[in-house]
Amino acid sequence: MQAEHKDIAYRYKLLVYLMDNIPDAIYFKDKKGKLVLVNQTHAKGLGMKPEEAIGKTDFDLFTKNAAERMVKDDKHVIETGKPMIDKIERATRPDGVDNYVSTTKIPMHDDKGNVIGLAGITRDITKRMQFERLEKEKARIEKRLEVLEVTNKVKSDFISTVSHELRTPLAIIKQLIVLISEEAAGPINNKQKEVIKKVEDNIERLKKLIDDLLDMSRIERNKLELNYSLVNFYDLFKDSEGFYKKLAEEKGINLRYLLPSKDINLFIDADRINQVIANLINNAIKFTEEGGKISVEVKILEAKIRVGIIDTGIGIAKSDLPQLFNRFVQVSNTGGTGKKGIGLGLSIVKELVKRHGGEIWAESELGAGSKFYFTLPRFYRPDVLNEGIKNKIDSYLSKGISLQFINLIIVNYKEFKKRIKVNPGKLFEDLKAIMDTTFKGVYKDNLKDFPMIFTNKKDGKCSIIFPKSTDRKNASIIYLFKDKIKKYFMDHKVESAFINIGILPCPAKVNLPVTRRFHAKFSVKEVYVGLEMRRFERVLYKTKVKAFLPKNKVETMQTIDISEGGICFIAKKPLKTDSNINIMLEFDKAKEPVVHAMARVAWIKKIELLSGESINKYKVGVEFINLKSKYRKIISRELKS
Amino acid sequence: MTEKKNNKKKILLIEDEKDMAYAVTLQLEAKGYEVISAFDGKDGLDKARMKKPDLIILDLMLPKIDGYKICRMLKFDSKYQHIPIILFTARAQELDKKIGKDVGADFYITKPFEPSALLDKIRELLALS
Numbered sequence: 001m002q003a004e005h006k007d008i009a010y011r012y013k014l015l016v017y018l019m020d021n022i023p024d025a026i027y028f029k030d031k032k033g034k035l036v037l038v039n040q041t042h043a044k045g046l047g048m049k050p051e052e053a054i055g056k057t058d059f060d061l062f063t064k065n066a067a068e069r070m071v072k073d074d075k076h077v078i079e080t081g082k083p084m085i086d087k088i089e090r091a092t093r094p095d096g097v098d099n100y101v102s103t104t105k106i107p108m109h110d111d112k113g114n115v116i117g118l119a120g121i122t123r124d125i126t127k128r129m130q131f132e133r134l135e136k137e138k139a140r141i142e143k144r145l146e147v148l149e150v151t152n153k154v155k156s157d158f159i160s161t162v163s164h165e166l167r168t169p170l171a172i173i174k175q176l177i178v179l180i181s182e183e184a185a186g187p188i189n190n191k192q193k194e195v196i197k198k199v200e201d202n203i204e205r206l207k208k209l210i211d212d213l214l215d216m217s218r219i220e221r222n223k224l225e226l227n228y229s230l231v232n233f234y235d236l237f238k239d240s241e242g243f244y245k246k247l248a249e250e251k252g253i254n255l256r257y258l259l260p261s262k263d264i265n266l267f268i269d270a271d272r273i274n275q276v277i278a279n280l281i282n283n284a285i286k287f288t289e290e291g292g293k294i295s296v297e298v299k300i301l302e303a304k305i306r307v308g309i310i311d312t313g314i315g316i317a318k319s320d321l322p323q324l325f326n327r328f329v330q331v332s333n334t335g336g337t338g339k340k341g342i343g344l345g346l347s348i349v350k351e352l353v354k355r356h357g358g359e360i361w362a363e364s365e366l367g368a369g370s371k372f373y374f375t376l377p378r379f380y381r382p383d384v385l386n387e388g389i390k391n392k393i394d395s396y397l398s399k400g401i402s403l404q405f406i407n408l409i410i411v412n413y414k415e416f417k418k419r420i421k422v423n424p425g426k427l428f429e430d431l432k433a434i435m436d437t438t439f440k441g442v443y444k445d446n447l448k449d450f451p452m453i454f455t456n457k458k459d460g461k462c463s464i465i466f467p468k469s470t471d472r473k474n475a476s477i478i479y480l481f482k483d484k485i486k487k488y489f490m491d492h493k494v495e496s497a498f499i500n501i502g503i504l505p506c507p508a509k510v511n512l513p514v515t516r517r518f519h520a521k522f523s524v525k526e527v528y529v530g531l532e533m534r535r536f537e538r539v540l541y542k543t544k545v546k547a548f549l550p551k552n553k554v555e556t557m558q559t560i561d562i563s564e565g566g567i568c569f570i571a572k573k574p575l576k577t578d579s580n581i582n583i584m585l586e587f588d589k590a591k592e593p594v595v596h597a598m599a600r601v602a603w604i605k606k607i608e609l610l611s612g613e614s615i616n617k618y619k620v621g622v623e624f625i626n627l628k629s630k631y632r633k634i635i636s637r638e639l640k641s
Numbered sequence: 642m643t644e645k646k647n648n649k650k651k652i653l654l655i656e657d658e659k660d661m662a663y664a665v666t667l668q669l670e671a672k673g674y675e676v677i678s679a680f681d682g683k684d685g686l687d688k689a690r691m692k693k694p695d696l697i698i699l700d701l702m703l704p705k706i707d708g709y710k711i712c713r714m715l716k717f718d719s720k721y722q723h724i725p726i727i728l729f730t731a732r733a734q735e736l737d738k739k740i741g742k743d744v745g746a747d748f749y750i751t752k753p754f755e756p757s758a759l760l761d762k763i764r765e766l767l768a769l770s
Contacts, residue, residue, distance in 0.1 A: 167752055167753060168658060168661075168752065170753050171661065171752035171753035171754065172658060172660045172664060174753045174756075175661060175664030175668065175756060176660065176663075176664045178664070178668060178756040179664055179668060179671075182668075182671070182756075184667050184670075184671035185667060203753075207753055470722070472716060
């Protein structure tokens with residue numbers, strides 16, 4: 001008896017403990033709906049003490065609407081004797097908090113089985129509902145994004161197909177018009193010639209628009225491929241100089257070229273860079289009035305080449321500058337009529353420069369002309385042949401054997417060596433093996449003496465010489481080389497060092513003095529592995545740099561990297577290209593912590609805004625002008641440490 | 642001295658766009674070439690084998706046999722290997738990869754093109770062969 005009593009007391013204690021601590025509301029009601037007992041949680045939710053709630057009905061505690069709903073549920077449970085389980089509903093608590101609850105109501109019976117009331121438990125599931133709603137929303141958005149992506153792809157593919165289809169009739173029109181203009185279909189008079197000229201001009205315009213559309217769809221589909229080759233930058237400009245000078249002259253504009261006398265070899269897609277230059281010069285001509293001036297200047301920077309196209313034209317409003325290179329943007333206040341387009345030109349130009357590893361930016365003011373600048377990384381190229389190889393080639397040519405020569409050149413080899421994880425000895429053994437097996441795979445027949453393979457570990461060169469065969473065989477050898485070498489570098493995880501690989505499409509010039517007498521031919525193809533050249537090592541280094549700007553303005557900025565040649569830092573305002581600024585560089589740790597220097601603004605890159613950001617930031621590269629040797633020493637010491 | 646007519650260089654133009662073929666034919670004829678036309682791949686291949694042209698201008702997208710196939714069949718056959726082939730295409734980017742790989746054409750030109758560019762190339766290739 002004692003034990004049983006004790007047992008009941010213990011059970012009671014457990015029940016009370018549960019009732020008082022559970023975060024769910026628990027309540028008992030009699031047949032008439034009056035509360036018999038409530039737990040702490042429920043009382044708290046009602047804003048009263050547990051004993052105060054006893055004897056009250058739902059109508060005393062909730063709004064009429066809510067109470068009616070609850071009473072209806074209660075009635076159903078009591079009349080049918082069946083429980084109501086997990087009913088989810090919205091509820092406004094007396095304290096005004098809106099939430100979701102899940103309610104279970106169980107009928108209570110007396111010993112005879114008559115329903116005498118009910119027990120209820122109500123749980124706040126607001127959080128769970130919110131979570132579920134968020135999940136649902138997330139799924140919905142994800143689905144929509146998926147649909148958008150598909151739509152976008154369909155759109156891009158469509159643009160691509162349409163552009164290709166448009167090209168065919170355009171090509172035909174162009175050929176047909178030529179029949180008339182060149183009088184292949186009979187003579188025409190001068191008036192007719194004038195008309196035909198206008199037709200041709202408009203065909204060109206249409207062609208340009210279609211090309212832009214195609215380029216845009218290629219960019220969107222990640223299908224834009226660059227064909228790199230080593231290009232003499234000087235020749236690139238000289239080739240088109242006459243054309244643009246004539247175009248400018250027709251409008252009464254003076255166009256000058258300021259090119260450095262030094263030979264500059266760049267590793268670029270010549271057609272694409274031509275497209276960039278053409279676009280910028282055409283724009284300059286378009287937006288410059290009669291009597292204006294345009295200059296095209298090329299400057300050699302520390303690690304880059306900078307091209308500037310500067311005009312005295314109508315200019316661009318400052319507020320339009322940040323959007324200038326965005327797709328579909330047509331700057332509004334461009335004045336003149338008929339100067340329309342689809343707003344793709346500059347966005348394509350930007351992408352092309354970006355793909356080459358360069359920057360592009362513009363400076364302008366309404367009425368004060370525009371300056372467009374872009375940069376390209378520079379490359380250094382070793383000599384193709386040394387004396388020993390030249391003599392060997394000569395001896396074969398004098399026997400009447402035509403030779404094919406393929407040169408693999410690692411540009412900027414010194415820097416490349418530092419970054420590749422393979423030691424130079426092994427690297428050239430591997431390259432030699434690649435050349436040998438590729439050659440033997442294509443030329444099945446055994447050739448005495450060939451292929452001759454030379455490696456030059458010092459300069460980063462590897463060359464193969466073999467007798468000239470059909471163009472097809474040569475083409476496939478070069479193709480396979482390129483492919484296998486690319487794979488080799490990928491396998492050795494040198495993506496960061498490995499920038500470009502390309503083939504010189506036309507034979508390189510080689511000075512072979514003796515061989516002119518012989519009929520045998522010697523042709524050269526080159527395969528390049530490239531890496532951007534830097535004269536000074538740039539070190540990531542975060543510190544403060546102060547710039548003393550005109551009108552006594554001082555701006556403090558954060559550096560990104562520093563070299564003995566210059567600094568790269570983040571600025572909130574775009575500085576003027578080529579302007580000179582006094583800067584003060586602070587090194588905290590050094591004994592003499594401050595470097596004073598004059599620097600020239602070399603290049604500027606607008607940093608893409610992340611969503612939510614609204615302040616424009618610019619990455620600016622400056623180069624020191626006549627840096628004092630004591631400061632140079634401080635920098636070099638700091639960067640080493 | 643043979644007749645003047647026999648000195649004319651023969652160019653086979655395989656192009657299914659008839660208006661394009663018409664325009665190019667007239668231009669070539671104006672420059673003194675003899676032009677044979679074929680409007681589909683099969684006819685083109687037959688004519689290349691039978692008429693022994695000095696040069697072939699070949700469109701890539703052709704009915705019956707496509708241009709790639711024709712180019713390969715001719716360039717892999719020692720009887721016709723020597724005939725220079727200029728490929729014609731509206732799809733430049735898609736093409737250049739294939740060229741290095743297996744087609745073996747001598748040159749390709751993308752549509753739309755400068756008429757003079759085609760004529761210059763023809764002259765150059767005919768001078769070589």
